[in-house]
Amino acid sequence: MISGDNKKNIKILFIEDSEDDFELILNKLRKEGYTGKNTRVQNSEELIEALQEEWDLIISDNQLPRLNAQAALKITRNRDLHVPFIIVSGTIEDGDAVNAMREGANDYIIKNNLARFIPAIERELKEAENRKNRYKAEKALAKRQKEYKLLAENIHDLVCLHNPFGTYLWVSPSAKKITGYNYEELVDSAPENLLLSHEKGLLEERIWSVFREQSTIQSIRLDYKLRRKEGIIIYLETIAQPIYENKELKQILTTSRDITEQKLAYDLLIESESQYQSVVESIAEGVILYDEKGIIINYNKSASLILGLYDEVNKFTNLEEHFQLIKPDRTPFPTEQLPHKITLKTGKPCSNVVIGLPKESNILWLSFNSSLYLQPNGKTGVVISISDVTKQRVYEERVTAVAQELTTLIDTANAPIFGLDWYGKINEWNQVASKITGYSKEEIMGKTLIDEFILDGYKVAVTNLLKSAFRGKSVTNYELPIYTRTGKVVTILFNATPRRNINNDIIGLLGVGQDITELIDYRERLEHKVAERTKELKEALNKEKELVALKSKFVSMASHEFRTPLSTINFAANYLLKYSEKLTPQDSQQKLNKVMEQVRHMTYLLDDVLLIGKSEAGTIKVNPDVLNIQEFFLKMKEEVTNSTQNTHEIVVSLGLEKNMTVIDEKLLRNIVINLLTNAVKFSPGKKKVLLDVIYKSGLLTIKVKDWGIGIDDEDKSKIFEAFHRSNQAHAIQGTGLGLSIVKKAVDMQNGNIEVESELNEGTMIKVEIPVDEK
Amino acid sequence: MKNRILIIDDTIPLLEEITDILKMEEYEVETANDAYEGMRKVATTLPDLIITDVLMPEINGFQFIEKIRSLDKHKHIPIIVLSAQASKENIDKAKEVKADLYLKKPCSADELIYSIESLLNKSS
Numbered sequence: 041m042i043s044g045d046n047k048k049n050i051k052i053l054f055i056e057d058s059e060d061d062f063e064l065i066l067n068k069l070r071k072e073g074y075t076g077k078n079t080r081v082q083n084s085e086e087l088i089e090a091l092q093e094e095w096d097l098i099i100s101d102n103q104l105p106r107l108n109a110q111a112a113l114k115i116t117r118n119r120d121l122h123v124p125f126i127i128v129s130g131t132i133e134d135g136d137a138v139n140a141m142r143e144g145a146n147d148y149i150i151k152n153n154l155a156r157f158i159p160a161i162e163r164e165l166k167e168a169e170n171r172k173n174r175y176k177a178e179k180a181l182a183k184r185q186k187e188y189k190l191l192a193e194n195i196h197d198l199v200c201l202h203n204p205f206g207t208y209l210w211v212s213p214s215a216k217k218i219t220g221y222n223y224e225e226l227v228d229s230a231p232e233n234l235l236l237s238h239e240k241g242l243l244e245e246r247i248w249s250v251f252r253e254q255s256t257i258q259s260i261r262l263d264y265k266l267r268r269k270e271g272i273i274i275y276l277e278t279i280a281q282p283i284y285e286n287k288e289l290k291q292i293l294t295t296s297r298d299i300t301e302q303k304l305a306y307d308l309l310i311e312s313e314s315q316y317q318s319v320v321e322s323i324a325e326g327v328i329l330y331d332e333k334g335i336i337i338n339y340n341k342s343a344s345l346i347l348g349l350y351d352e353v354n355k356f357t358n359l360e361e362h363f364q365l366i367k368p369d370r371t372p373f374p375t376e377q378l379p380h381k382i383t384l385k386t387g388k389p390c391s392n393v394v395i396g397l398p399k400e401s402n403i404l405w406l407s408f409n410s411s412l413y414l415q416p417n418g419k420t421g422v423v424i425s426i427s428d429v430t431k432q433r434v435y436e437e438r439v440t441a442v443a444q445e446l447t448t449l450i451d452t453a454n455a456p457i458f459g460l461d462w463y464g465k466i467n468e469w470n471q472v473a474s475k476i477t478g479y480s481k482e483e484i485m486g487k488t489l490i491d492e493f494i495l496d497g498y499k500v501a502v503t504n505l506l507k508s509a510f511r512g513k514s515v516t517n518y519e520l521p522i523y524t525r526t527g528k529v530v531t532i533l534f535n536a537t538p539r540r541n542i543n544n545d546i547i548g549l550l551g552v553g554q555d556i557t558e559l560i561d562y563r564e565r566l567e568h569k570v571a572e573r574t575k576e577l578k579e580a581l582n583k584e585k586e587l588v589a590l591k592s593k594f595v596s597m598a599s600h601e602f603r604t605p606l607s608t609i610n611f612a613a614n615y616l617l618k619y620s621e622k623l624t625p626q627d628s629q630q631k632l633n634k635v636m637e638q639v640r641h642m643t644y645l646l647d648d649v650l651l652i653g654k655s656e657a658g659t660i661k662v663n664p665d666v667l668n669i670q671e672f673f674l675k676m677k678e679e680v681t682n683s684t685q686n687t688h689e690i691v692v693s694l695g696l697e698k699n700m701t702v703i704d705e706k707l708l709r710n711i712v713i714n715l716l717t718n719a720v721k722f723s724p725g726k727k728k729v730l731l732d733v734i735y736k737s738g739l740l741t742i743k744v745k746d747w748g749i750g751i752d753d754e755d756k757s758k759i760f761e762a763f764h765r766s767n768q769a770h771a772i773q774g775t776g777l778g779l780s781i782v783k784k785a786v787d788m789q790n791g792n793i794e795v796e797s798e799l800n801e802g803t804m805i806k807v808e809i810p811v812d813e814k
Numbered sequence: 815m816k817n818r819i820l821i822i823d824d825t826i827p828l829l830e831e832i833t834d835i836l837k838m839e840e841y842e843v844e845t846a847n848d849a850y851e852g853m854r855k856v857a858t859t860l861p862d863l864i865i866t867d868v869l870m871p872e873i874n875g876f877q878f879i880e881k882i883r884s885l886d887k888h889k890h891i892p893i894i895v896l897s898a899q900a901s902k903e904n905i906d907k908a909k910e911v912k913a914d915l916y917l918k919k920p921c922s923a924d925e926l927i928y929s930i931e932s933l934l935n936k937s938s
């Protein structure tokens with residue numbers, strides 16, 4: 041405000057009630073060259089209003105009617121501390137002057153001593169300016185100090201003042217937050233105390249001594265670790281600056297920042313980066329990076345090993361140019377389907393794409409996985425991971441082949457095979473199962489075995505069987521009737537074993553059956569056959585027994601039936617020898633005739649035995665030939681009559697449709713001779729025997745009747761057995777072969793024989809023989 | 815005086831042969847075809863010796879011998895059994911019914927003649 045040229049242009053406020061005094065002082069000032077605005081106030085109201093403005097000088101009368109200098113001074117100083125306030129008074133006591141000076145007046149001048157007035161004004165104006173300037177400077181300083189304090193108190197960084205040896209002179213309040221120590225604890229102590237034990241001396245070495253020794257260093261930056269009060273270690277980044285005073289190092293200012301988090305993050309980054317690097321380099325999987333255009337930009341060691349790229353990174357911008365890539369089915373792999381291309385195109389990852397790489401004679405099978413990644417240039421590339429699956433592939437192929445074989449084996453096995461899951465639902469169904477049941481695999485899969493196939497009566501039993509199979513117990517050879525598609529019941533011999541997964545957990549069961557419907561039929565047929573055979577065997581055995589009995593019968597028969605004629609022959613021979621001298625040739629001839637007759641008799645006997653033997657052995661053949669049956673039966677009558685010494689009259693009755701027929705004469709003769717001879721033999725003392733023959737409609741019926749001893753019921757069933765002789769016949773000579781021969785002869789000609797007999801009443805035997813008349 | 819011999823057998827040719835031989839040996843011979851006839855001949859002709867078969871219709875030789883041995887008048891007559899069957903049972907049976915001799919068919923003429931002579935000498 042008051043400057044150089046305008047030193048005397050000053051604003052003066054007069055507090056004066058006397059016009060004369062005012063003019064007097066003003067004139068004095070004008071005279072001295074003071075110009076400028078001036079105003080006169082006479083009371084406190086006017087004074088307060090005037091003080092709205094700023095004044096360079098206030099001149100006040102000591103005593104005004106409504107205001108005295110003391111009050112005016114008080115009002116003024118309330119508003120303006122520095123304006124010079126000079127009291128001018130006509131009468132003034134020393135006490136008043138002292139009080140006024142004490143109150144803040146700058147001078148006290150007596151009106152009649154105005155000579156001192158001007159120098160006082162000059163002095164006070166100058167003083168006031170000095171005061172004003174000082175005040176301003178102080179105020180600015182205070183403001184700055186306040187600002188600094190605020191700054192220091194509020195910054196997060198730690199701000200410290202150190203002496204040239206590092207000792208804390210001042211620390212910002214953030215010290216508490218950063219170090220855990222408060223102001224009092226830090227000031228006058230050395231920062232080295234906060235360092236880790238093995239780093240103590242670091243600050244002295246790197247900061248304090250440097251500043252002390254080299255004045256050209258402007259600042260030092262240092263990262264170091266610091267142990268907080270509670271023991272936690274933090275990283276600090278400190279910037280230190282020297283403070284010189286008169287070229288002498290006075291203080292050192294440090295600002296420190298807690299960089300623990302950044303440091304840790306950085307360390308972590310470094311660590312993970314190096315880990316990532318080492319992982320990528322050391323993993324067995326090959327990794328290839330493609331850029332956004334699908335060109336190889338980098339790959340790891342494994343990739344070069346797998347692909348055989350070695351260090352030729354620059355030569356390989358893509359794989360497809362260097363290898364004939366093929367698909368698992370050995371067809372060429374379409375370039376546009378390569379995983380990195382697909383991923384680049386669609387943005388979607390590909391996984392487990394198997395690609396073959398023909399290498400010399402082998403094929404290298406690789407599994408490709410691709411996914412997008414962000415390149416440092418901000419564009420998306422593709423990262424491919426490759427693993428060598430050749431061994432897996434070979435193994436898989438083998439396993440697949442084995443599995444295929446097994447599947448085929450199951451499917452084509454010649455037994456019904458089916459699988460059930462935990463819920464009893466069918467999940468396996470082979471061809472034979474389809475064939476037997478009539479249900480195809482497609483329509484049966486997922487259906488429940490029990491509901492579909494099992495007969496009601498077996499459902500509970502089969503449910504229990506399956507339960508026990510699910511508990512790990514095998515079911516063997518269970519005969520199970522099931523329904524087929526057509527509703528037919530088929531019997532299956534059922535075996536079930538639990539089906540386990542690789543961890544040996546039961547995941548279902550596998551049933552193997554066997555269609556034993558035929559087997560059962562076969563078994564039944566077999567049983568039947570066995571029964572038949574047993575019967576046949578029994579019969580054979582009986583026959584054998586009979587044969588043995590037959591033999592013994594033959595022996596006893598022979599002893600009688602042969603010995604008797606032999607005796608006759610023997611006696612006749614003896615006779616011829618003994619009495620030859622006495623015998624006429626006629627006598628001798630007669631004896632020899634008798635011998636020959638006995639020989640003939642024995643021959644018949646032997647023939648009968650042989651006939652039976654042959655017929656038993658089945659060596660007799662039927663030889664039908666034309667025969668005149670009328671003549672035949674009459675001849676038979678004659679023969680039997682003679683051979684039985686005419687003891688009975690054989691009464692013949694013939695009812696023949698025609699005389700000629702076709703029949704085996706020998707067999708017919710055996711029948712008729714034996715029947716007639718028996719009839720005569722077993723009716724001793726009777727006179728007649730009847731022979732009744734009817735030939736009609738191809739059937740020859742022969743009836744022989746006697747009135748003899750008859751046959752009891754016990755013997756009727758046995759009379760046709762060879763050498764059997766009825767109870768009644770024992771006393772009558774015979775071979776026991778007659779009826780047996782008759783029976784054989786009838787059977788051989790498909791004929792029929794019936795016996796009617798009453799003990800002691802007589803016997804009638806009827807024989808029917810069918811004749812083939814053609 | 816000639817001894818009289820009765821032969822019983824249902825086989826006529828054999829009867830004839832034995833008859834011829836015994837006649838040559840100067841015996842009087844009677845024959846029968848069965849046991850009934852034999853009984854009648856014993857009663858009517860009083861033979862000095864009887865030759866009988868075993869297996870005959872209605873009454874067999876053993877039954878016939880038992881009958882003879884039960885008759886006081888005839889029980890002493892020597893009896894020869896001439897049988898085709900030579901089982902032990904038959905021989906025992908013959909002894910049981912007190913036949914004097916058991917001859918097995920076929921036997922020689924000499925054997926038969928000697929047996930007859932010795933039995934007749936013993937009884938006379």
